[in-house]
Structure formats: structure tokens, C-alpha cells
Amino acid sequence: MLDATHDPARRSWVESAQGHADFPIQNLPLGLFTPPGGHAPRAGVAIGNAIWELEEAPADGTLNAWLAAGEGPRRALRARLMEELTAGSPAQSRLAPRLHQADACRMHVPARIGDYTDFYVGIHHATAVGKLFRPDNPLLPNYKHVPIGYHGRASSIIASGTPFRRPRGQLPRAGGPVFGPCEKLDYELELGIWIGPGNAQGAPIPLEEAGRHIAGFCLLNDWSARDIQAWEYQPLGPFLGKSFATSISPWIVTPEALAPFRTAPLPRPEGDPAPLPYLTDATDQAQGGFDIALEAWLLTPGLAAQGLPPHRIADSNARHMYWTVAQMVAHHSSNGCNLNPGDLLGSGTISGPERDGYASLLEATQGGAQPMHLASGEERRFLEDGDEVILRAQARRAGFVSIGFGECRGRVLAAV
Numbered sequence: 001m002l003d004a005t006h007d008p009a010r011r012s013w014v015e016s017a018q019g020h021a022d023f024p025i026q027n028l029p030l031g032l033f034t035p036p037g038g039h040a041p042r043a044g045v046a047i048g049n050a051i052w053e054l055e056e057a058p059a060d061g062t063l064n065a066w067l068a069a070g071e072g073p074r075r076a077l078r079a080r081l082m083e084e085l086t087a088g089s090p091a092q093s094r095l096a097p098r099l100h101q102a103d104a105c106r107m108h109v110p111a112r113i114g115d116y117t118d119f120y121v122g123i124h125h126a127t128a129v130g131k132l133f134r135p136d137n138p139l140l141p142n143y144k145h146v147p148i149g150y151h152g153r154a155s156s157i158i159a160s161g162t163p164f165r166r167p168r169g170q171l172p173r174a175g176g177p178v179f180g181p182c183e184k185l186d187y188e189l190e191l192g193i194w195i196g197p198g199n200a201q202g203a204p205i206p207l208e209e210a211g212r213h214i215a216g217f218c219l220l221n222d223w224s225a226r227d228i229q230a231w232e233y234q235p236l237g238p239f240l241g242k243s244f245a246t247s248i249s250p251w252i253v254t255p256e257a258l259a260p261f262r263t264a265p266l267p268r269p270e271g272d273p274a275p276l277p278y279l280t281d282a283t284d285q286a287q288g289g290f291d292i293a294l295e296a297w298l299l300t301p302g303l304a305a306q307g308l309p310p311h312r313i314a315d316s317n318a319r320h321m322y323w324t325v326a327q328m329v330a331h332h333s334s335n336g337c338n339l340n341p342g343d344l345l346g347s348g349t350i351s352g353p354e355r356d357g358y359a360s361l362l363e364a365t366q367g368g369a370q371p372m373h374l375a376s377g378e379e380r381r382f383l384e385d386g387d388e389v390i391l392r393a394q395a396r397r398a399g400f401v402s403i404g405f406g407e408c409r410g411r412v413l414a415a416v
């Protein structure tokens with residue numbers, strides 16, 4: 001639903017918001033931050049290079065209550081913030097002390113995440129990874145019927161900018177496993193989905209109502225230890241190969257801000273099965289997708305030492321999701337499982353169909369067989385200590401102001 005908050009002519013009195021790649025006044029994502037010298041986290045909205053602090057203190061030091069409140073209060077807050085931040089607003093002189101310089105503030109994981117589920121809806125990723133193991137039959141037969149996912153670990157989700165240690169674990173060897181630092185550390189470029197209002201246990205969310213349960217979006221990097229994962233994943237799926245760290249961008253980009261960038265999901269290839277009725281809805285088929293450019297960049301110690309910029313390692317788009325976010329929510333709750341405010345869903349790696357869109361190193365280097373060459377003279381098969389991966393997103397559409405998500409950045413520290 002488009003309204004006056006999407007007006008491309010609207011300008012903010014915060015000068016840096018004009019033409020800002022991520023946070024023009026049309027975006028207004030919410031986050032949890034601590035200003036310099038501050039103690040308890042505060043709620044704020046990103047505007048240009050600044051953070052506008054909300055008057056309301058976050059209950060319990062988290063944004064869970066705001067997530068739980070749902071669409072009505074979220075729209076009301078967006079309208080109020082839009083008014084306060086629009087050029088000419090009397091709030092400018094009255095409330096200017098509430099404006100903080102963003103790069104001086106510390107961002108936090110914005111909510112207490114009760115449960116985290118990671119899906120596998122990036123069909124090009126599923127196909128490319130499947131090909132490494134099964135060249136003739138890359139996609140398993142269930143893929144086009146059921147949105148595949150697994151339950152991830154909420155405790156190790158970290159905000160952008162927080163470094164993490166290379167995991168240690170069982171690594172497969174010809175003579176039997178050894179225990180040591182992961183040798184095939186990888187990243188995964190994903191979209192994160194914040195759950196808003198939940199559902200009672202035993203009361204599934206119908207597909208046509210799924211949108212009411214989604215409060216926002218972020219970028220998500222599902223760091224993956226491919227060697228640990230390969231050895232442990234059968235028969236119960238990912239475990240310690242994934243649970244050591246997951247990075248997210250700290251700003252919750254709302255469905256309202258993303259409204260102009262909704263689109264029809266890409267048509268299913270000829271001959272694909274139609275989804276079962278509980279996963280079929282005309283509105284979702286008309287506008288359940290998002291046109292969001294997704295990128296991953298790699299900054300190695302060698303590039304940094306030579307003053308070279310990060311190297312782009314993936315150029316993809318959220319349109320390459322085989323299942324929509326609404327289908328993910330409907331399917332997740334279809335057995336009666338209750339979702340709660342502050343739960344986080346990952347889309348799964350969203351790779352594009354071509355090589356430059358491969359959104360994990362597993363795909364881009366063909367399991368390490370074809371190293372990536374960098375301007376620093378370095379090469380990479382998998383991530384090395386000191387490497388930093390930066391995810392970025394941009395939603396664009398002619399006639400509207402582009403918005404972004406802010407960075408999801410994470411650096412690998414040496415194993416303990």
C-alpha cells in the first residue's frame with residue numbers, strides 16, 4: 001500500500017538524508033543503539049548519517065514490544081517520525097538533541113530472539129550446491145513442494161560489526177575425523193525476516209494473513225563451516241557447522257518502507273508442480289516478491305594493507321527466492337508451531353543464476369577448486385583469519401527513492 005510516506009519529493013531537515021544510499025527519509029528503519037557515554041540501549045531510527053532517538057524507551061531494553069504491536073502502531077510511528085523529520089518540522093529545533101551521529105553509536109541486535117529458523121529458498125544456491133554433490137540430480141524431489149528449513153541457533157546471532165572466532169570442530173579426513181580449526185569457513189548472503197505478532201500454538205497462520213505477522217527485514221550472514229557441516233549433516237541437518245555465529249544488519253526495515261519494491265515472484269519454470277493450496281494465494285503470487293539488489297563484498301587484510309577497496313564477491317537479488325516470505329511463514333506455522341514476536345527467519349542463501357551471483361564461496365570457488373583472485377595478489381578458496389565480509393542491499397524502482405538496509409559486516413578472528 002503506497003501513501004504520502006513514499007513521496008519521492010519529501011525531504012528531511014537532516015541534510016545527510018538527501019540522496020543517502022540506505023537511509024533517506026522514505027526508509028526510517030528502527031534499531032537499538034547506545035550513544036557515546038550511554039548505558040542502556042535506546043530505540044532509534046536511521047536517518048542519513050544520523051540516528052534519531054525515539055522518545056519512548058524500549059521496554060525490557062529490546063524492540064520486542066514494538067515488533068509484537070503489529071501493523072497499526074508501526075504505521076502510526078512511521079507517520080509521526082516522517083512528520084518530525086520532514087524539512088520545516090517544528091520538531092527540528094525542539095528535539096535536535098535527540099539526533100546522534102550514527103558512526104559514534106554502537107548498534108545492537110534489536111530484539112530478544114526466541115527462535116531462529118533458516119530456510120533454503122534460494123533455488124540457484126540449492127541447485128549449485130546440489131550439483132557439487134549430485135551432478136545429474138541437484139535438487140532433491142521435495143524442493144519444489146515444501147519450503148525447506150532447519151532450526152538454527154538464536155544465542156549466537158550477533159550485530160553487524162561484531163567479530164567472531166573461527167570455529168573448531170570435527171573435520172573429515174580419510175583416516176577418520178580430527179578436531180581442529182575449521183579449514184573451510186564460508187559466508188551466506190541471506191535476507192532476514194523479523195516476526196511481529198505471533199500465533200497461538202495449534203493455530204496455523206493462513207497464507208493470506210502471513211503479511212500481518214512480518215514486522216521487518218534485515219540482512220543476514222549465515223557463517224558456515226563447510227568441513228564441519230559436510231561431516232555432521234547426515235541424517236539430521238546442520239548443527240555445529242552453523243551455530244557458532246550468525247551476523248545481522250541491525251536496522252529493521254519495515255514492510256511499509258519496502259512497499260514500493262514489492263513485485264510478483266519470478267514465475268516457476270515450466271513443468272514445476274503447483275504449490276499445495278495452503279501455499280497458494282493470488283495476492284501473494286501478484287506481489288509476494290521483493291526487488292532488492294543484494295551484494296556481498298570481501299575485505300582481506302591484504303586489500304586493507306594496500307589501501308585497496310573491498311572486492312565484490314556476489315551480485316544477486318531477492319527475486320531469486322523460489323518461495324515467498326509469506327509462504328515461509330505459512331509453512332512454518334502450518335503444523336501448529338507457534339511463532340513469537342522477535343523470532344527471526346533466514347531466507348537461505350540467495351544466489352543469482354550466473355557465476356557473479358553465487359552468494360557463498362562454496363559455489364563461487366566450486367568447493368575451493370577454483371580460487372578467487374584479488375587485486376592484492378591474494379587468492380581465496382574459503383575465508384581466512386582477518387577477512388571481513390560486508391553484505392549490502394538496495395531496493396530500487398523508477399519513480400521512487402531507493403532505500404537500503406545498512407551494512408551487515410563481520411570479521412573472522414583466529415580460532416582459540
Ligand code: MN
Nearest residue numbers: 188222348349
Ligand atoms: Mn543458510
